[in-house]
Amino acid sequence: MKDSAAVPSDRSTEWEDLRQRHLKPRAERPASTAGGVHHVALLCSDVERTIHFYQDLLGFPLTALFENRDYKGSTHLFFDIGNGNSLAFFDFPGLGLGPYAEVLAGLHHLAISVSPETWEAARARLEEAGIAYDNRSGSSMYFSGPDGERLELLAEPLGRMYGDEVG
Numbered sequence: 001m002k003d004s005a006a007v008p009s010d011r012s013t014e015w016e017d018l019r020q021r022h023l024k025p026r027a028e029r030p031a032s033t034a035g036g037v038h039h040v041a042l043l044c045s046d047v048e049r050t051i052h053f054y055q056d057l058l059g060f061p062l063t064a065l066f067e068n069r070d071y072k073g074s075t076h077l078f079f080d081i082g083n084g085n086s087l088a089f090f091d092f093p094g095l096g097l098g099p100y101a102e103v104l105a106g107l108h109h110l111a112i113s114v115s116p117e118t119w120e121a122a123r124a125r126l127e128e129a130g131i132a133y134d135n136r137s138g139s140s141m142y143f144s145g146p147d148g149e150r151l152e153l154l155a156e157p158l159g160r161m162y163g164d165e166v167g
Contacts, residue, residue, distance in 0.1 A: 039078060039086035040110060045147050047075050047091050053146045054079045057125050058153075059118065060087065081112050083158065100148030109142065109150035119155035137162070 044050040047065075054060045060079040068074035068090050078086045087110070102108055114122065119141065126133050126143055133143035139155040139162070159167030 036083070037085045039088040041088040041090060042107070042110075042145075042149055043097060043147065044089040044091050045097070047077065047089075049146045050089050050091075051077070054087065057129060057131075058122055087112075100144075100150075102150070107149070109152050111152040111154050113158045114153050114155060116155040119153050122153055 051062055055062050060081050062077060063080050063086065064076075064078040066076055068076040071090070071092060073093055075091045076088065078088045081087050116139070119139070123133065123135070123141055126141075131143055133141050135141050141153045143151055143153075145151055154161065156162070159165060
């Protein structure tokens, strides 16, 4: 792993070079071979607490709950996060899994697009529930889920971030 002190603080030249070599104008980009995110699967330690947090607090309806085919006795549950995308969870009872940790090539955070009105309502519900959040510029809010997973609600349409096109 690189020493963080060795990383230059101004990487604008490097980023411009990468953009010039790899980022094609929209009209020249081929269509993606992907159809979208079917689901992102995370781990949970308590199924009912997870349902309460994602369905009742954030407003993502529970759409399916069944036994995980790969681990007998494990629950596989899905929440609708819009546009045909799902957020899924597994519990793995008896495996003694540790708490969420940010690791190299691991999940840093999951950003979910919501309307500005939904963002404000979620912010109020998080505050009422005593859940700490970090409000960035009134359109981006970071907070932790029930098992420490880092989440972001972004009051921007899909394909945009801080007013800029990213998709």
